Amino acid sequence: MSKEIAVIGSGDFTTGFRLAGVRKFANVSADPDQVEMDEAVTELLEDDDVGIVVMHEPDLDHLSREVRERVETSVDPVLVTLGGGAGSGGLREQIKRAIGIDLMEEE
Template sequence: MDIAVIGNEEFVLGFRLAGLRRVFVAHPEDYQERIIEAMQDPEVGILAVDGEDLKNLTPQMRAKVTDSISPVIVTVGGAGMGDLREKIKRAIGVDLYKEDE
């Protein structure tokens, strides 16, 4: 499984420089189609998205992205979709940060 990123050229540039190979460049007018494409790619396990880009989705698609566990959608910046800890817990079924008492 690969880590991928979706967003405009400026957003994905840093990820490309960090070595990410799966990059989906999207503009506001085609963002929804590109995120559907990225989510349907069987090789993508984690998809990083810009929180600001989520406003380009319909409410139904935003809910689907928010609830996705395969791939796990990680919001970077912007008005995110919630706590990363909760996403990991939902995806694998275990709270990795839970401290034993």
């Protein structure tokens, strides 16, 4: 069974992904409150059909401590953040967590 990509964020953030074919998404307001963001993230983390959840990095600030800890330790699905200046080190760690190995590992 193949897993799907899901995206969480404002309508502006999710639109591009939806146009690219992502079918699972959760639109939240442009400045979401903690409850709204927690519910959207929890719903997609508990969806067995989702393998990757994409989220705008600044939206992590709107999560409660419990949900944020769950997001940071989740392997299936893995949460990938975009934007916010995370840099290649952050993306590298997300990929490493998702697949279990460091592709950029030096010999």
